[in-house]
Amino acid sequence: MKPFMDENFLLQTPTAQKLYHEHAAGMPIIDYHCHLIPKMVADDHKFSSITEIWLGGDHYKWRAMRSNGVPERFCTGTDTTDWEKFEKWAETVPYTFRNPLYHWTHLELKTAFGIDKLLNPETAREIFEACNDKLQNDPTMTARGLMRRYNVETVCTTDDPVDSLEYHKAVADSGFEIKMLPTWRPDKAMAVENPAAFRAYVEKLAEVSGVEINKFQDMVDALQKRHDFFESMGCRLSDHGIEEFYAADYTQDEIDAIFNKVYGGKELSKEEIHKFKSAMLVVFGEMDYESGWTQQFHYGAIRDNNSKMFKLLGPDTGFDSIGEFTTAKSMSKFLDTLNSRGKLTKTILYNLNPCANEVIATMLGNFQDGSVAGKIQFGSGWWFLDQKDGMQKQMNALSVLGLLSRFVGMLTDSRSFLSYPRHEYFRRTLCNLVGNDIENGEVPYTGYEEARVNKMIEDICYNNAKNYFKF
Known part of the structure; x- marks a missing residue:
């Protein structure tokens, strides 16, 4: 059994691994179609929490949460806290096996926050606090x-x-x-x-x-x-x-x-x-x-x-x-x-x-x-x-x-x-x-x-x- 999302994630052969690590991984990104909010780039926006940057406006996650029986107030509501929304997403993540959201979630945790732990109800609070600490105290964690x-x-x-x-x-x-x-x-x-x-x-x-x-x-x-x-x-x-x-x-x-x-x-x-x-x-x-x-x-x-x-x-x-x-x-x-x-x-x-x-x-x-x-x-x-x-x-x-x-x-x-x-x-x-x-x-x-x-x-x-x- 291969480990989950190691350095050779999705790369099934030695040649695929060589192509990725030596020729693909280091290339710059030209993101020629996106929906970033220009004001956030202009202001070099500092994010208040992992919930803002991760769940704010992300209808991919909202669809999954709704499908998992999460009430709308935890998706788009204004009467719930950042932690409550994040907790509901963490409860949903283990139900997203074979959905790309599972991979994207852990790729983002790993590459942006250096977190290798899997997100689930048991790790939710620890990951929530670690992400928020990095967002608040690392000056590079801006737009x-x-x-x-x-x-x-x-x-x-x-x-x-x-x-x-x-x-x-x-x-x-x-x-x-x-x-x-x-x-x-x-x-x-x-x-x-x-x-x-x-x-x-x-x-x-x-x-x-x-x-x-x-x-x-x-x-x-x-x-x-x-x-x-x-x-x-x-x-x-x-x-x-x-x-x-x-x-x-x-x-x-x-x-x-x-x-x-x-x-x-x-x-x-x-x-x-x-x-x-x-x-x-x-x-x-x-x-x-x-x-x-x-x-x-x-x-x-x-x-x-x-x-x-x-x-x-x-x-x-x-x-x-x-x-x-x-x-x-x-x-x-x-x-x-x-x-x-x-x-x-x-x-x-x-x-x-x-x-x-x-x-x-x-x-x-x-x-x-x-x-x-x-x-x-x-x-x-x-x-x-x-x-x-x-x-x-x-x-x-x-x-x-x-x-x-x-x-x-x-x-x-x-x-x-x-x-x-x-x-x-x-x-x-x-x-x-x-x-x-x-x-x-x-x-x-x-x-x-x-x-x-x-x-x-x-x-x-x-x-x-x-x-x-x-x-």
Whole structure:
């Protein structure tokens, strides 16, 4: 029986161990998609307790606790203490065997706090106090300090076009050696399902852009001004959270009329909604192409399924799930529209339903044009898939249907400053996958090919992202 989570955790062969320890472990981290709160980086936030940094906003843990019968007040409530919430999480942890949360919990305890003990009800108080002592008395245990601890080079936050980016500027002006760059996330500019909310957003957009908005083209002009501003602040990526790809046929007259209708407070039909979203995706794609950005598409989630809890807690609180959409034709049509216009920029596609792995992996090859290695990317296992099984399936599909060697690798997609061990988790999984192939005689590992494999591991962990995004 192997010991739990030793130095060769997840590394099943000597070759996998060599690949990880000599070529993956020491590579810097480029976290090109995350949800860190920029103000916390700007302020070099000092955390009040392990509960704040670990359980505050972590809907992964909340879902597990709810499933374990923990009342909501210990997840998101305001009438419970930090210790009471932590205690309930500690009681839940032994029930998370085979869930990635078990691994992540102990990787974070080990790498951030130097704690090798397993978290359970018997060790909870000791670990709680040890973590809190380190957070209070170790000056490196701050937002910036943790980024340094994990050898982070660049992070890209997720930001609305109306955001002032004041904290990004503050971080840049402070001389902090780690880059924090914004990412353009214009989902609200497409959210025409609620006319009142859409109008309020457009009015805010008009205010921050200085463009008076009375018609569709005015909104596009305002968004372009904000796009230019984001670029001036170092932005190099956009990101879109969509249920499915939108590629309905439309005319400009139709889009103008649809904008006037929804801006005037009238409900749109499903067909009108799809046409408007289709037009906006093209507009955004062309903006990104002109700026040389990379566009990212996270698709396939059904969000806010529990209407009762949505009204109580709002979005991103653990009530989302994998959706089932038929998107291949619309995805292809959208990419082909931009490609036909000569305006298809670098693109990363993330699916949430694993049944689409092969769809994505084969879609890539349709639009690679030789201008950039790996121009169209299959994004790493996302959300419910950013665990060992999901990562392996994503990399296997990419390997057999594309070029794993050109993959830009892992990201945290997290709000937590303790999530960087997910890069370690990914790197160990990658090295084990390739190491097993070598041990099985499926990949050569001598001479030129040994150097190529070593370089491939380093590239996927860091170099590919560095060269692709050009931060």
